[in-house]
Amino acid sequence: MSTVNLTINNKPVAVEAGSTILEAAEKLDIKIPTLCHFKMDAFHVEHRCGSCRICVVEVEKRPNLAPACCTPVMEGMVVHTNTLRAINARRAILDLLLSDHPKDCLTCPKSLNCELQKIAEELGVHNLQYSGEQSTYELDESSAAIRRDLDKCIMCRRCENACNNIQTVGVLSGVGRGFHAVVAPAGLKKLADTQCVFCGQCVQACPVGALTEINYKYDVWRALNDKSKTVVFQTAPAVRVAIGEAFGMEPGSISTGKMVTALKMLGADKVFDTNFSADLTIMEEGTELIERIKKNENLPILTSCCPGWVKFLEHQFPELTYMPSTAKSPQQMFGAIAKSYYCEKTGIKPEDLIVVSVMPCLAKKYEAARPEFTRDGVRDVDIVLTTRELAEMFHEAGIQFDKLEDSEYDSPLGEGTGAATIFGTSGGVLEAALRTAADILSGKDVQEIDYTPVRGLEGIKEAEVDVGGIKLKAAICSGLGNARKLLEKIKAGEAKYHAIEIMACPGGCIDGGGQPYHHGNTEIIRKRMEALYQDDLNHPIRKSHQNKSIQKLYEEYLGEPGSHLAHKLLHTSYTARKKF
Amino acid sequence: MGEMHCVNGVCEMSSRKSSQMEALDAYIKSLPLADNPTRKRGFLIQTLHKAQSLFGYLPVEVQSFVAERLGISLAEVYGVISFYSFFTDKPIGRYAINVCTGTACFVKGAAQVVDELKRKLGVSEGETTPDGKYFLGVLRCLGACSMAPVVMVNGKVYGHMTAEKVQGLLDDCKD
Numbered sequence: 092m093s094t095v096n097l098t099i100n101n102k103p104v105a106v107e108a109g110s111t112i113l114e115a116a117e118k119l120d121i122k123i124p125t126l127c128h129f130k131m132d133a134f135h136v137e138h139r140c141g142s143c144r145i146c147v148v149e150v151e152k153r154p155n156l157a158p159a160c161c162t163p164v165m166e167g168m169v170v171h172t173n174t175l176r177a178i179n180a181r182r183a184i185l186d187l188l189l190s191d192h193p194k195d196c197l198t199c200p201k202s203l204n205c206e207l208q209k210i211a212e213e214l215g216v217h218n219l220q221y222s223g224e225q226s227t228y229e230l231d232e233s234s235a236a237i238r239r240d241l242d243k244c245i246m247c248r249r250c251e252n253a254c255n256n257i258q259t260v261g262v263l264s265g266v267g268r269g270f271h272a273v274v275a276p277a278g279l280k281k282l283a284d285t286q287c288v289f290c291g292q293c294v295q296a297c298p299v300g301a302l303t304e305i306n307y308k309y310d311v312w313r314a315l316n317d318k319s320k321t322v323v324f325q326t327a328p329a330v331r332v333a334i335g336e337a338f339g340m341e342p343g344s345i346s347t348g349k350m351v352t353a354l355k356m357l358g359a360d361k362v363f364d365t366n367f368s369a370d371l372t373i374m375e376e377g378t379e380l381i382e383r384i385k386k387n388e389n390l391p392i393l394t395s396c397c398p399g400w401v402k403f404l405e406h407q408f409p410e411l412t413y414m415p416s417t418a419k420s421p422q423q424m425f426g427a428i429a430k431s432y433y434c435e436k437t438g439i440k441p442e443d444l445i446v447v448s449v450m451p452c453l454a455k456k457y458e459a460a461r462p463e464f465t466r467d468g469v470r471d472v473d474i475v476l477t478t479r480e481l482a483e484m485f486h487e488a489g490i491q492f493d494k495l496e497d498s499e500y501d502s503p504l505g506e507g508t509g510a511a512t513i514f515g516t517s518g519g520v521l522e523a524a525l526r527t528a529a530d531i532l533s534g535k536d537v538q539e540i541d542y543t544p545v546r547g548l549e550g551i552k553e554a555e556v557d558v559g560g561i562k563l564k565a566a567i568c569s570g571l572g573n574a575r576k577l578l579e580k581i582k583a584g585e586a587k588y589h590a591i592e593i594m595a596c597p598g599g600c601i602d603g604g605g606q607p608y609h610h611g612n613t614e615i616i617r618k619r620m621e622a623l624y625q626d627d628l629n630h631p632i633r634k635s636h637q638n639k640s641i642q643k644l645y646e647e648y649l650g651e652p653g654s655h656l657a658h659k660l661l662h663t664s665y666t667a668r669k670k671f
Numbered sequence: 672m673g674e675m676h677c678v679n680g681v682c683e684m685s686s687r688k689s690s691q692m693e694a695l696d697a698y699i700k701s702l703p704l705a706d707n708p709t710r711k712r713g714f715l716i717q718t719l720h721k722a723q724s725l726f727g728y729l730p731v732e733v734q735s736f737v738a739e740r741l742g743i744s745l746a747e748v749y750g751v752i753s754f755y756s757f758f759t760d761k762p763i764g765r766y767a768i769n770v771c772t773g774t775a776c777f778v779k780g781a782a783q784v785v786d787e788l789k790r791k792l793g794v795s796e797g798e799t800t801p802d803g804k805y806f807l808g809v810l811r812c813l814g815a816c817s818m819a820p821v822v823m824v825n826g827k828v829y830g831h832m833t834a835e836k837v838q839g840l841l842d843d844c845k846d
Binding site for chain 2: 254255261262263264265266267268275276277278670671
């Protein structure tokens with residue numbers, strides 16, 4: 092690769108040919124403000140549409156200003172990022188953007204996490220020059236998961252890139268022209284009426300408050316203050332390694348114990364763990380995997396933990412709905428067990444037990460609301476909060492999270508293994524399944540249980556592992572665009588696997604749509620991943636089938652994996668849906 | 672119509688429309704589409720032109736069909752339709768009257784022609800008369816500036832238009 096020499100603000104720098112001015116400036120630690128630009132290094136994703144023009148710089152011998160994010164460097168280029176002309180242009184652009192943007196920052200759900208707000212502060216814009224018509228659109232709160240407030244849209248198209256290019260869901264597009272242009276689904280439909288899978292990658296990508304989650308904090312506050320209700324929480328694996336970020340803790344801090352303490356302080360009656368039901372998922376899904384391998388039918392088995400992925404399959408590959416495991420996701424297994432086994436054990440009526448999930452995910456809100464997960468008019472999971480919403484509740488309650496002592500989860504639905512904790516990262520579900528399958532197929536307590544080829548943030552991973560004498564071929568996908576590629580190959584008969592794990596979000600749940608905003612910094616996601624593998628090592632038990640509470644659940648209640656009752660409570664079916 | 676049924680049932684068209692759909696299908700088959708998404712995308716606008724000439728407008732079933740066949744998302748197809756004023760996703764009258772309001776036509780009095788058409792037809796821009804006969808639209812520049820102001824009715828061009836000539840234009844539209 093040839094290098095190109097240029098100077099930026101009189102400092103020489105050499106970069107690879109094809110780099111942008113922005114990348115060259117980053118090498119010199121010169122900051123150029125950006126807004127529409129969105130880059131996620133670990134996933135090899137870059138959105139450089141150059142629509143906002145905030146990053147303009149002056150290039151000698153070039154008559155107009157150049158957008159740094161999408162202008163390639165050239166030999167001998169002389170760039171100035173902080174001339175009066177560049178600064179004035181940026182301020183004028185920002186002024187124009189703000190002229191059509193609501194000024195309700197105080198009450199905006201994105202306040203203090205908003206990139207537009209941050210740029211206005213950094214550029215010192217305190218007086219606005221322009222005023223005029225303000226675009227208004229109907230608020231879209233049609234789904235259980237994503238809130239669209241397009242009055243705040245700045246047309247950066249980052250959501251569109253996430254939806255169409257990264258996820259290939261294809262719900263969002265620029266619609267209309269000029270002042271009336273907006274990013275919306277075909278026919279200006281509401282999200283609930285589209286093939287949106289609610290992965291929330293658009294929410295992670297949105298720099299402003301146009302896309303956020305549907306908020307259920309007050310439903311939880313009301314339940315916590317209702318004396319006739321027993322409120323139990325379940326917390327997903329990926330939450331414990333991310334929630335600390337909302338309180339200034341280092342990314343990758345494992346704050347499980349603090350989170351349990353804080354939930355108790357909010358008034359939770361019991362704090363349980365989705366890791367418990369993740370182990371349960373392995374029991375059911377692992378059994379199904381072994382059965383399918385032994386019979387050599389319905390292969391490959393696809394994981395079914397991720398509701399975004401499940402809905403994607405239902406819309407985009409309706410002919411393959413026989414492939415996923417019929418096992419419900421850990422969230423829904425937890426709800427089903429809480430409202431049956433736990434209610435019977437404690438004598439609480441299912442309608443008086445409120446199950447609140449804390450998830451890194453927006454699709455989980457949609458999943459919990461799917462009609463098949465309501466029995467006798469009672470939802471298995473009543474309310475789903477994201478990591479962000481729970482952090483907001485802690486803030487609201489005045490809880491100084493980072494200063495808390497640790498507490499333990501309650502029993503019996505609070506016990507989880509190391510195998511369960513890695514469900515939160517791409518490759519984790521498959522690794523957990525392999526650990527259990529290896530023991531069952533070999534009849535031994537296998538000691539080598541770190542299946543490193545399945546780990547990491549790469550979008551498509553392959554592994555061939557010896558599991559109890561069987562050469563098992565597995566693939567792991569994260570990001571729906573990668574899933575599409577792999578499924579197309581399977582449909583065409585070009586790839587053969589026994590098992591495939593698919594997660595909708597790149598990197599898995601650690602990068603979920605409900606996690607603290609990472610603004611494209613994938614180092615944060617890597618640290619969350621490393622923290623989960625560390626958490627796995629910290630667990631004394633690292634195989635799902637060795638979870639004592641799970642063993643007891645089967646002894647006392649379910650019988651054995653795949654039993655009639657297990658099927659009734661823990662398995663589901665999938666619906667072929669329309670592609671458009 | 673074997674091709675159409677593969678679209679997961681979204682192209683359930685009435686039999687009245689099925690011959691148009693077959694024509695669109697044949698048109699797409701005639702395109703030199705390499706198995707390359709970028710190349711396919713390049714044919715979107717001309718395919719939409721063909722579809723609108725066949726159906727008169729671009730209903731969602733047609734949009735879905737085009738999206739499926741060109742391997743583009745429905746949202747993107749709709750985005751393109753909503754961007755270009757020539758395309759419409761609502762049924763339009765048998766006579767599509769499009770007044771050019773580009774710079775030259777505007778300067779030469781296109782606005783008065785539009786006003787007179789609105790008054791005579793009782794509809795606004797982008798609307799069709801209740802009897803389904805006339806559609807009134809405006810567009811920007813037909814490339815016939817020397818004849819400004821210009822009105823186009825189903826492909827027939829009227830140059831040097833005035834408010835007074837509007838009645839004559841309407842009288843030309845015979846069912």
